Amino acid sequence: MCEMLVSVCLIDMWWFVVTVLVVLLTALILHVWRKQHYWQRRGVPVLPYLPLVGHTMYNLNVFKVGHLWRYEEYLKSREERYVGTYDYLTPSLSIQDPQLIVSICIKDFDHFVDRRNMDMTGTDTEVMNDILTNATGNHWKHIRNQLTPTFTSGKMKDMFHLVQEQSNTLMSSLRQRRDANFLVDVKESFNSFTMDVIASCAFGLETNTLRGENKEFIEKAADMSKITFKQMVKFISFVLFPKLVKFLRISLASPSLIYMEKVVRDAMDARTKGVRRGDFLDLLLDARESTKEQEGEVDPKGAKKGGLKDSTIVAQCVLFILAGYDTTANTLCFAAALLARNPQCQARLRAEVAARIERNEGGKLTYQDVMECKYLDAVLSETLRMYPPAHLLERKCTKDYSVPDSDVKIPQGMFVTVPVYSLHRDERYFPDPDTFLPDRFMPATKNDIPSGVYLPFGIGPRMCIAERFARMEARLALADLIMNFDLSVEPGSEELKVAKAALSILRPDPASLNLILRDTASSVAGATGAA
Numbered sequence: 175m176c177e178m179l180v181s182v183c184l185i186d187m188w189w190f191v192v193t194v195l196v197v198l199l200t201a202l203i204l205h206v207w208r209k210q211h212y213w214q215r216r217g218v219p220v221l222p223y224l225p226l227v228g229h230t231m232y233n234l235n236v237f238k239v240g241h242l243w244r245y246e247e248y249l250k251s252r253e254e255r256y257v258g259t260y261d262y263l264t265p266s267l268s269i270q271d272p273q274l275i276v277s278i279c280i281k282d283f284d285h286f287v288d289r290r291n292m293d294m295t296g297t298d299t300e301v302m303n304d305i306l307t308n309a310t311g312n313h314w315k316h317i318r319n320q321l322t323p324t325f326t327s328g329k330m331k332d333m334f335h336l337v338q339e340q341s342n343t344l345m346s347s348l349r350q351r352r353d354a355n356f357l358v359d360v361k362e363s364f365n366s367f368t369m370d371v372i373a374s375c376a377f378g379l380e381t382n383t384l385r386g387e388n389k390e391f392i393e394k395a396a397d398m399s400k401i402t403f404k405q406m407v408k409f410i411s412f413v414l415f416p417k418l419v420k421f422l423r424i425s426l427a428s429p430s431l432i433y434m435e436k437v438v439r440d441a442m443d444a445r446t447k448g449v450r451r452g453d454f455l456d457l458l459l460d461a462r463e464s465t466k467e468q469e470g471e472v473d474p475k476g477a478k479k480g481g482l483k484d485s486t487i488v489a490q491c492v493l494f495i496l497a498g499y500d501t502t503a504n505t506l507c508f509a510a511a512l513l514a515r516n517p518q519c520q521a522r523l524r525a526e527v528a529a530r531i532e533r534n535e536g537g538k539l540t541y542q543d544v545m546e547c548k549y550l551d552a553v554l555s556e557t558l559r560m561y562p563p564a565h566l567l568e569r570k571c572t573k574d575y576s577v578p579d580s581d582v583k584i585p586q587g588m589f590v591t592v593p594v595y596s597l598h599r600d601e602r603y604f605p606d607p608d609t610f611l612p613d614r615f616m617p618a619t620k621n622d623i624p625s626g627v628y629l630p631f632g633i634g635p636r637m638c639i640a641e642r643f644a645r646m647e648a649r650l651a652l653a654d655l656i657m658n659f660d661l662s663v664e665p666g667s668e669e670l671k672v673a674k675a676a677l678s679i680l681r682p683d684p685a686s687l688n689l690i691l692r693d694t695a696s697s698v699a700g701a702t703g704a705a
């Protein structure tokens with residue numbers, strides 16, 4: 175009797191546990207389903223997604239290379255002005271209509287001032303809060319206002335000689351690194367070049383990585399742009415539980431950031447005693463001095479004026495390495511790889527540059543030459559169209575927004591994205607989009623490109639602050655490259671492939687970068703004649 179009672183109790187207990195589990199699971203499924211039907215309830219089309227993880231795995235390139243997945247879906251849905259996506263359970267909106275992109279990023283910018291930011295207050299990497307890409311609201315505006323005058327064309331002209339020195343070293347380095355068949359992996363040399371340029375122009379450091387010196391610096395810098403598995407986990411935790419990550423004071427920055435911070439602080443200390451170099455550090459220190467008396471004042475919109483702090487200056491110099499090294503090196507790699515596969519474009523470019531050089535007494539390219547070579551700029555622009563290093567833009571809604579001509583509302587806090595790569599490969603805007611055609615960007619045709627569809631440097635007040643600098647650096651290196659070498663592809667690797675990499679930077683597959691570089695002494699005359 176007693177045994178029977180025990181077994182009845184056990185069965186009851188078992189049923190109770192199973193019932194509770196089923197109820198909990200059902201509640202969880204309903205919760206997830208409800209959250210991941212936010213857009214469906216509002217009649218907004220949604221891209222195919224996975225339960226629970228939503229679109230996050232695609233954005234992090236886990237299952238498919240993110241830009242290609244987004245492009246496939248874009249081709250099916252491009253008539254829609256916007257499509258819904260989910261970061262795990264959180265809805266976000268991807269904007270596909272160029273006019274709406276312009277509205278959100280320019281006209282109604284005050285509703286979309288920020289990006290996804292990491293509030294590092296109270297952690298060992300608080301310097302991240304001052305980094306322009308990460309700063310928000312009026313704090314961002316204050317820093318951006320201070321930095322903008324350091325990127326004018328006059329300042330670029332003053333810095334040209336620093337870039338020229340590094341470009342000369344790049345040519346010698348490429349020559350030395352070639353094997354007996356003139357074959358060289360250009361990636362390593364371009365990486366070292368952009369690193370040396372940014373270290374020299376940002377804070378006057380002679381890193382000489384092209385000459386094989388200062389290995390620690392380049393390793394740390396390269397480390398900052400790499401995403402390890404541990405960092406990926408931290409990043410996902412941050413996206414899912416930002417408050418918990420902050421509460422636990424988990425650092426999202428790699429230890430290399432701390433190393434870089436020290437390097438910049440040392441350079442600043444040395445500058446107080448040393449000579450001026452006309453680099454960004456000088457310009458930032460000047461900006462601090464010239465606006466010192468405005469410290470404490472605010473402009474009519476509430477942004478602080480004057481008084482850049484030391485830590486803010488350090489943060490920007492570190493950022494220049496983060497933002498300027500990989501992006502420009504990858505652009506150069508893609509440009510060289512495309513020119514090697516398009517000999518006619520290469521000959522035309524060489525002819526244009528040769529004609530400019532012939533006019534100069536010293537036989538050297540000047541800043542003006544580099545800025546006035548139209549075909550050189552067209553080659554660079556077309557490279558950035560086909561392979562924009564940042565294939566996705568992101569904004570955070572900072573004030574509730576009603577999408578014009580629709581019932582859809584974007585609430586404060588929601589993220590919107592812009593699929594840059596997909597827009598650049600849309601044949602409605604760029605006919606024959608998979609073909610390298612620099613002529614699209616020549617003066618006669620480039621104004622036909624509608625606004626909001628060509629965005630390699632972003633768009634609106636939050637676009638890349640250093641576009642002028644990046645274009646000057648890349649143009650000079652390409653002009654020198656084409657005047658020194660005749661580029662061709664190693665037989666068997668004609669297809670130009672993109673590497674599968676974490677996060678949203680496009681990088682060429684290393685196998686596509688083994689190029690043959692023959693000296694051009696004879697081909698320059700040929701190219702000039704062909705023009």
Ligand code: HEM
Pocket residue numbers: 306307308318493494495497498499501502505562563564567568629630631632633634635636637638639640641643644
């Ligand atoms: C080919 C080279 C480069 C490309 C393609 C590129 C592209 C971009 C893009 C797409 C953005 C985001 C814009 C947006 O959200 O609308 C950005 C932001 C930024 N870039 Fe660049 N960039 C390049 C080189 C550089 C260099 C050399 C530097 C520094 C010296 C730099 C500094 C920055 C900064 C500071 C921001 C943040 C601007 C802000 O939030 O206000 N970039 N860049």
